[in-house]
Amino acid sequence: MAKITPRETDYSKWYxxxxxxxxxxxxxxxxxxxVIRPNGYAIWEIMQSTLDxxxxxxxxVNAYFPMLIPQSFLSREAQHVEGxxxxxxxVTHSRLISTENGVEVDPSSKLEExxxxxxxxxTMIWEMYGKWIQSYRDLPILINQWANVMRWEMRTRLFLRxxxxxxxxxxxxxxTAEEAEAETRQMLxxxxxxxxxxxxxxxxxxxxxxxxxxxxxxVTYCIEAMMQDRKALQAGTSHNLGQNFSKxxxxxxxxxxxxxxxxxxxxWGVSTRLVGALIxxxxxxxxxxxxxxxxxxxxxxxxxxxxxxxxxxxxxVAEQLYVQLKAAGLGVKLDDxxxxxxxxxxxxxxxxxxxLRIDLGPRDIANGEVVxxxxxxxxxxxxxxxxxVEHISQLLETMQSDIYKKALxxxxxxxxxxxxxxxxxxxxxxEKGWVRAGWNGDAEVESKIKEETKATIRCIPFEQPxxxxxxxxxxxxxxxxxxxxxxx
RNA sequence: CGGGAUGUAGCGCAGCUUGGUAGCGUACCUCGCUUGGAACGAGGGGGUCGCAGGUUCAAAUCCUGUCAUCCCGACCA
Numbered sequence: 001m002a003k004i005t006p007r008e009t010d011y012s013k014w015y016x017x018x019x020x021x022x023x024x025x026x027x028x029x030x031x032x033x034x035v036i037r038p039n040g041y042a043i044w045e046i047m048q049s050t051l052d053x054x055x056x057x058x059x060x061v062n063a064y065f066p067m068l069i070p071q072s073f074l075s076r077e078a079q080h081v082e083g084x085x086x087x088x089x090x091v092t093h094s095r096l097i098s099t100e101n102g103v104e105v106d107p108s109s110k111l112e113e114x115x116x117x118x119x120x121x122x123t124m125i126w127e128m129y130g131k132w133i134q135s136y137r138d139l140p141i142l143i144n145q146w147a148n149v150m151r152w153e154m155r156t157r158l159f160l161r162x163x164x165x166x167x168x169x170x171x172x173x174x175x176t177a178e179e180a181e182a183e184t185r186q187m188l189x190x191x192x193x194x195x196x197x198x199x200x201x202x203x204x205x206x207x208x209x210x211x212x213x214x215x216x217x218x219v220t221y222c223i224e225a226m227m228q229d230r231k232a233l234q235a236g237t238s239h240n241l242g243q244n245f246s247k248x249x250x251x252x253x254x255x256x257x258x259x260x261x262x263x264x265x266x267x268w269g270v271s272t273r274l275v276g277a278l279i280x281x282x283x284x285x286x287x288x289x290x291x292x293x294x295x296x297x298x299x300x301x302x303x304x305x306x307x308x309x310x311x312x313x314x315x316x317v318a319e320q321l322y323v324q325l326k327a328a329g330l331g332v333k334l335d336d337x338x339x340x341x342x343x344x345x346x347x348x349x350x351x352x353x354x355x356l357r358i359d360l361g362p363r364d365i366a367n368g369e370v371v372x373x374x375x376x377x378x379x380x381x382x383x384x385x386x387x388x389v390e391h392i393s394q395l396l397e398t399m400q401s402d403i404y405k406k407a408l409x410x411x412x413x414x415x416x417x418x419x420x421x422x423x424x425x426x427x428x429x430x431e432k433g434w435v436r437a438g439w440n441g442d443a444e445v446e447s448k449i450k451e452e453t454k455a456t457i458r459c460i461p462f463e464q465p466x467x468x469x470x471x472x473x474x475x476x477x478x479x480x481x482x483x484x485x486x487x488x
Numbered sequence: 489c490g491g492g493a494u495g496u497a498g499c500g501c502a503g504c505u506u507g508g509u510a511g512c513g514u515a516c517c518u519c520g521c522u523u524g525g526a527a528c529g530a531g532g533g534g535g536u537c538g539c540a541g542g543u544u545c546a547a548a549u550c551c552u553g554u555c556a557u558c559c560c561g562a563c564c565a
Contacts, residue, residue: 012559020499027557086563120565154489154563161564214565222565234565273565304524311523343525350525361524371524454561488565 011229016158018279022288022351025158032156032163036272039352040159042296043275044166048146050198050293051168051270054190060142060170065124067148068115073123077248083215084119087152089163091115117150122216122241122267125171126249129263133173136255139263140183141173159276160233160488167271173263175255177242180264184240187268188221191236199274200291200404201225201281202411203235204483206459211443214267218242224458224483226411227280230433232458232485235277238268281407282376288353289376291403292396298331299392300354304342304361311338317365321358321388328389330396350375355399356392376403415483424472424484428455434485438478440471449473455484 019025024040027033036044052062068091075081095109118124125143132138150164170187174180188205195203203223213220217239225235246252246262255261282289292298303318305311318334325332333354335345342359349357359371370388373380376399383391414433418424424435439445439457449472450456460480468478 016558029556031556083564149565151564153565155561156557165565167565237565269565271565302524306523338523341523341525341527343523343527346525348526359524363524 018283018288019158034158034162044272046294047274055144060144063143065121067118069118069124071114071116074116077216077244080216088119089117089150089152119149119151121169122245126245129173130249130251133251133253136175136253139173139175144168144170160273165272167269169269172266177264180240180266184238184266188238192223195235198293199278202408204461206461209457214239216244222459225277230414230431232487233277236270241265287351290353292355292400295355296331297333297354299325299356300349301334301358302342302345303336310362318360324389419469421472425453428453434483436483437472438469439480439482440474440476441479445473454486456487458483458485
């Protein structure tokens with residue numbers, strides 16, 4: 001009996017089943033808030049540590065800013081407040097009092113100014129940058145923050161959109177527009193590299209349209225990934241904020257030419273949504289599929305033995321193997337728990353997405369070999385004990401690249417060029433995939449298409465064709481070729 | 489926030505129409521037997537039936553309200 005519902009019938013149920021069965025997360029008894037269980041958090045930890053290193057390699061440092069933002073800060077930047085006003089949790093009181101009904105808010109503790117639980121930290125950070133920046137010598141500031149944020153979304157989905165989520169937000173300040181643009185693009189590249197090389201998830205880099213960009217940004221760049229139900233997921237964003245926040249917070253620096261200037265800024269972030277992306281990009285009906293670089297446990301050893309003496313014999317070899325693999329720097333687990341039988345363990349580790357399994361029994365020891373089972377392809381092979389560590393290291397690399405290739409082939413097979421609106425509607429309507437089509441650049445047209453088909457422009461890809469063709473909606477000459485898709 | 493569905497043991501569900509002792513599968517505990525794909529046998533523990541009111545001699549069941557989750561919209565990372 002399969003634990004996971006086949007995704008053909010109900011994709012959303014399939015996704016939730018994997019999260020439940022693999023014990024990745026639960027909803028908390030608080031509106032839209034998620035409890036990330038150890039299995040799920042382990043994935044986030046790997047994402048964190050990998051990204052953190054990439055940020056530091058590009059010259060960034062970590063800092064921390066408060067979670068509570070005075071309400072007045074949020075209204076400083078007009079577009080910003082408009083973008084976030086509708087989804088803020090607000091702290092209005094500071095005290096509770098005991099009553100016969102339990103505790104109640106103490107009306108006398110009402111705050112003079114309400115505090116907002118940060119939906120993002122631009123405002124708090126720019127308030128502080130104002131105190132830190134005086135001269136061009138103070139620039140650039142290249143800071144990242146690992147934090148939680150809250151957005152009171154109407155509809156939540158585990159990992160993809162929860163009321164509270166974990167993320168990192170980079171906030172940089174620069175003396176020139178060119179530097180800020182270069183930073184914005186650099187961080188987008190960092191995200192794309194991370195998604196493709198570590199998460200084995202191909203992404204398309206591009207620019208958001210005016211209507212889809214971040215509230216308060218001049219330009220928003222993004223990476224878009226295709227999930228197995230062919231919907232698009234925004235996996236990371238990098239914003240060039242121009243001088244919007246420095247002006248809103250009146251932050252100026254004295255430049256080399258003795259004049260006062262507003263610095264240019266960027267912000268960029270990825271969130272626990274990436275864990276959801278990873279689940280939806282690779283999992284199958286047996287459960288989670290983790291690319292080796294995203295797995296804390298990459299190899300699990302299952303000893304197989306009938307009697308106690310057999311088990312003792314197998315354990316000795318299993319221990320040796322464990323030590324060898326560990327020494328080679330691999331994440332390895334030896335499951336010598338005798339309370340569960342091998343068959344149970346096989347399915348359990350498949351559910352958890354452990355990339356590679358080693359079955360080791362008396363038969364194998366007699367033959368000087370082991371059975372290797374790949375999670376991604378479910379292939380089993382018998383390989384000699386001799387040179388096993390090297391073989392496994394190579395196999396994990398192969399798997400990492402195979403999982404990427406599979407996702408890439410899937411994505412490319414479901415992106416369709418279209419120059420006819422009927423064809424467009426047919427593809428989007430039947431959820432066949434994404435459409436690559438011309439667009440005249442008119443926001444009105446973009447909104448009409450969204451209204452009629454539910455497809456949004458995911459991005460204007462950096463890679464544009466030589467000949468742009470015509471706008472899918474109006475037939476006018478296209479200004480860009482863009483990606484249309486239904487999105488999460 | 490609008491439309492639809494659901495809420496009963498850790499998980500998955502039946503019972504509700506027609507009110508009358510709280511059920512099944514699985515998981516868990518004990519003993520035995522087992523271990524190369526989710527063993528088997530016997531015994532056992534576990535429930536404010538989402539929550540709050542109401543109707544009734546009696547409510548998981550009927551009524552009202554409310555909360556939560558899922559799906560479809562609107563909103564968004």
